[in-house]
Amino acid sequence: MRLINSVVVFPLVLVLGAVAHAQQITAWVIDGDSERPFFTQLEPAFNAAFKSKGMSVKVVPVPNINDALQSGFLSGKLPDVIMLDGPNMANYVWSGQLTPIDSYLDKTLLDDLLPAIKDQGTYGPDGKMYSVSPYDSTVLLWGDKKYLKEAGVRIPTSLEDAWSISEFEDALAKLSKVKGVTWPLDMKLNYGGEWFSYGFSPFLQACGADLINRKTWKASGTLDSPAAVSALTRLQSWYKKGWIVPASAGDNRFYGDKTAALVWVGNWMWRTHKEGLKDDLVLIPAPKFCGNKQVSPNGGWSWAIPKASKNKEAAGAFINFAMSTEQVAKYADTTGYVPSRRSALSLSKLYGKGGEGELMAEQSAKIALVRPVHPAYPVISKSFGDALQNILNGADVKTELQQAAQKIDQDIQNNKGYPPFNK
Secondary structure (H helix, E strand, O other): OOOOOOOOOOOHHHOHHHHOOOEEEEEEEEOOOOOHHHHHHHHHHHHHHHHHHOEEEEEEEEOOHHHHHHHHHHHOOOOOEEEEEHHHHHHHHHOOOEOOOHHHOOHHHHHHEOHHHHHHHEEOOOOEEOOEOOEEOOEEEEEEHHHHHHHOOOOOOOOOOOOEHHHHHHHHHHHOOOOOOOEEEEOOOOOOOOHHHHHHHHHHHOOOOOOOOOOOOOOOOOOOOHHHHHHHHHHHHHHHOOOEOOHHHOOOOOOOOOOEEEEEEEHHHHHHHHHHHHHHEEEEOOOEOEOOEOOEEOOOEEEEOEOOOOOHHHHHHHHHHHOOHHHHHHHHHHHOOEEOEHHHHOOOOOOOOOOOOHHHHHHHHHOEEOOOOOOOHHHHHHHHHHHHHHHHOOOOHHHHHHHHHHHHHHHHHHOOOOOOOOO
16 A cells, blocks of 8 residues: 655666666656655655766656556556556566566665565565565554543553454444444545455454465465454444444545544555644554454555666666665655655654654554565455455355455466466
8 A cells, every 4th residue: 555865875886887878767656645745856866866977867657557557568668667566566577577676776775674565575486576665554543532532442552552352342332422423433445446455454364364375375265264254254243333434434534524533544644634633643553353463464656677677777776766764764754654664764753763653663563464475466455355345235254255265266276376376
């Protein structure tokens, strides 16, 4: 999911190819409101730093970038650097579209990355990195302190102090009776799409289930396991009780008219929530969904080099610059996302020690679980998302999860196991 002026000097080997002949490379980036100010400064910052080396970049925000990438992969007409959505990386690698980037990245950078960011960018069969994200994302509970206090609900402040599942349900029940609260919990059902897999898979994973078995790459027996059925049956019961904001109610029930007391959503909502609730905004860690187990999703848009690029060394130099400690910290403070480099945390006003977003950084470092890095992920995500929508609309939980698992397994079978994942 997505959303300091020092110059870092990189090893000369990264730019030798670019020194031989002056060149301009092009980078396609996501066209988002929160990200735009970062990319606006990134282009001139890189060009100034690498002018003496005869290198420059043109940073191009691309609306509907997923569609543009698909067209580019088919036509072979792509820039030297792209941003892709992290969970799609494996599919792009499997279909032969990306270049490994390990050899183009500084070792200090690789050693400094959060573990889940490494996992997101690494292709299992060959162990190589094909993408790297400047940020990490996480999902937790955001609360309206006024409502929580009125309901007499304890407000956790650390991962260890997080609500158990029974405390969570008790809080929802109490909040449902507070004046002004129409729904205790917003789960952003209006988002749709990839949000369903990203935002709801922790309910399964914390209880020992998952979207797919990550060793056998079979969904049946895992996605439709008793643990998964139990977790989503609980979620369905919350919806039936009227505790969850319906998709039809829109986006701003928590931060706008304040008819929702809690919201389960990611750090990209930081600025909007802060503006809406001001001092009443509190961050609450991901609950312990099963026993003491907590999971949060992770990942987001990442830098990569298309195989079609003729300027791979220059592209690598640009990614190194964009992933420097200073630029990663700037990305975090511009967009509200968690820095993907440990060294950038201390430079971030939001996520550094004592910062208001410190809890989100702690989740990214300690309980983040990457989405399945497999070529079938687009099918995995859609199948689970469709099932979840049906479950919330009242369908039988076990039947929906069995059907979703069958669709995933059928796709993998149709693609002969997506070799070399079938070994």
